[in-house]
Amino acid sequence: MDEATLRERASALPAEPGVYQFLDGDRVLYVGKAVELRDRVRSYADPRSERIRQMVARAGEIDIAVTDTESQALLLEANLIKRHRPRYNVRLKDDKSYPLVALTDHDYPRLRITRDPEGGSTVFGPFTDKGTVETVCKALRDIYGLRGCSDHKFANRDRPCLDYDIGLCSAPCTGEISREGYLDDVASVERFFNGETGVLTEPLRREMERAAQDERFERAANLRDMLDAVEQFRETGGEAVTQADSQRRRTDVLGVSLAGREPTVALLRAEDGQLVDREQHTLAVPDSDEPTESAVELPDASDPGAVLGAFIPQYYAGTELPDRLLCPEQPVGDGLDAWLADAGVELSVPGAGREATLIDLAMKNARRDERERDGTTGLAAALGLDRADRIEGFDVSHARGRDVVGSNVCFVDGAAEKSDYRRKKLTETNDDYANTRRLVEWRARRAVEGRDDRPDPDLLLIDGGEGQLDAAREALDAVGWDVPAVALAKAEEIVVTPEGEYDWDSGDEKLKLLQRVRDEAHRFAVQYHETLRDEVSTALDEIDGVGPETRKRLLGRFGSVDGVRAATAAELQEIDGIGEQTAERISRQL
Template identity: 35%
Template structure:
């Protein structure tokens, strides 16, 4: 509470809201003296729930701490408790209150799509909204799981994976045909009916009907052999072998569970790991682990409920969700998921049989994953502590930001920032900065770093001037020596953030790995012992930022190399650009063409031809 502020806090503060509440369902927020949200909860009866908090007795240590810090509350009433549950999970993800359980990794999972808008459908990986026409199969646990399955499916079913534009322009089969992963429909090596049969077989496999596909292929192989078509028989044998490999790679395939997510939770030492296995078409399509923040000591039932609510907030639930632990409001959650999916969704904690075995397998994975993570976290904690001691930092850093620039003689310059902390590299926090300064001399690394720092801290000062969000760094590592450190320090002092510790990492004598020199403002140059683990840690961070910055630079350069003057033409999309390039042969020829020739291009109207002509000739 601020000096001079006489408003009550804790139980008294919560008690003061009771007279304004009724028995409606809804969502409540508890806030501290600085108006930061401490906790978001839902209630079937707001007055009854808040009166429980107003009672000073019977709370866990975690809830007691939360009540003591509460200085105000906010309320939103809803029509139903289901609506309150959905709103609660959305607010938790948005506000990230410190006493709530929070799913921190909100990644999307890839699918396989068999496209539906072409006479010869393609099979490919798809991530994101399902807006493209076609049949979707998934989710798969990772891009690697999809890629492995796609490679094998292409060997079995010989479906194309090239873009439509590439398909239309082929005059001879590509490498995929040569290595027996495509039937080359682009050049007529397979008829449309034969290709449709391959597509139907692939879809049957993805729907879990692999036995039928295998039986059919075996029958075809025997027939080909009987007809003395030995080359065709050998090709069918190879496809059967590839299909067997796909099935073997999917691990344990349940017989009695066609479509389900298996979610298992293991908690230890205040940390939690949740394993999710995806079962689709009676096949195991991989698993992924999550490490939710446990809200300063929540119990298993609350952790599981929060995970399920937040996990399916942006994903479609399957008909069956198998859980290792019961959740607090199972019926309510099932109702909410059913409403979201538009069909019945069942939540179950199996006690026996195949479903129990699936949960036990997921639980074993959760336990092993958490053990590995805790060991890695302990090692990381030692490194961060060693880093703080080596550079005499005021505290052990929770967030380290590392910066580097990448360019070729100043062209396509990109600044890169990576983030490291107690859990290692935080890739979701990486940022790239396209260098915009028009007055910079090509190759001016000092100027580039100044621009990056100005943009980074201007944004932080605008978004979080009080430094309460956890996005402010405790240490900056700059790739460079005394000059870079001086240039950056000057900028930071001007912006009023000069209190943030900063270290420049220079290559040192003979630019040898292990002889790095460390530069700090107002302190002598220092080095670390050659075999010091902290030195290896710094080298890893520097290598990671270098990799990230170079990758961003290469992507920018590739985009620039592939760019043409046609990219900026008003009213000219991909199809018209292709028509212009096909007609004239190059972008330069389009720019030189006269109006009559432009009008002759298929798909280019007279009005658009005039706009294209004016665009190039007005520019001189």
């Protein structure tokens, strides 16, 4: 492949994370990962070594797989290298796998992080960020008390160890908890790793609030940090590379795109809990003039269920069936369900959890060349931009100038790119224009100074009207970041630009795209604001006349909210700043 051809093919690739493969016919020459596929593949036009120069010259094709996060790309790259053993990849001498979380097969299971789980263990992962996994496991032990000690130590204790004293273990070794109670806690931990994150986040949040009310602020801060790590663990998408049922050998995940003349089906393959491969297939419509050689015949191209119903029997007629098949919709076809059931294949259409995340990823791969239907092409044309594939949204949330926070969300090709979400705590002021200016300036300065690892967006969307847009453009001009910006207010749904306003129809795909970005920026800002507010809030904050200093004096005098609740009106009035009416209000509201 020459330099011109490589640059041309790279320019057609998405600016998203993923894995790329240089191919010589059916032979894989090289596998790599990228935060941004387009720029990374383009860089091979100027090879850094003679070895890579030879690889590019031999390659005839480039194949890619889009992922949601860089972590997923890292894992998929590692598995493709192990599977294909490409000639031009450097093979690591220390070929260790990524860390797993294991619940051992004992009467009282042990929770541990390992690269080599014991036989019979229930295993979750792999995970790429060991530090985050360690924090999550500590939080699980803090809430559920699962043991972390070795079998030798467990079998030879006659009194609880230090872990019991500091609340990290319920001490089943000395009978401080019944086996039934301990196994209930083990089941809760399994539910967390299978996607039910509320079994950890809700107890952590309640414990954090209790600690704050009791003025155990160091404990509250530690719990807050744990909660942040758990929520990051849930949101990054890294856990989506594992199967919900890690005991199964193979799961195939299908995604469908109906864009263009021929529908596309993307297939992601997970084996032993790891995402290992990706394929893409087109389906030939009967009136198509030149169906591709590998296409599947299709009776109805307008129904995703019909597309799946046509694809599944024809594709799997020539390859081994998986243990599980995950689909975005129920496949339509006579006898298809019975055939899969007889073959022992479990067909599922997940609506939530980790399996739904895998479906989203397959759908993303299926429609990676689609632009018109998600509104990006029409939006770019309407605003006079080269493209609007990558949009960043901004919003500010506060409570009358307190706990001011800003959100910065990202959409790529019309879909949320959650790994590129950011948030910022801002100076406390009840001025939305000033807050917007600070938030956009923070993003712009990081970009200009090279401290933000994300690509520059094609468009900034500000939640608000003309005032907020002017504030954002002032910030861009002050820093010198040349990125176009528009605003969208909630009331009129008018798109405000520096050149004028657009009143698009409510069903217009361009407007729907901007609304999705705006609403997500608002949701993310409010979520962060509520998190900050809840970290330090108590029931006293809801009482008129009780400010931060009065609250501090009340808690200092009575020890806790319950102590304030038990106090008489006369006792409350002994506190500086509390008169008869405020005392009565406190007694009544508590």
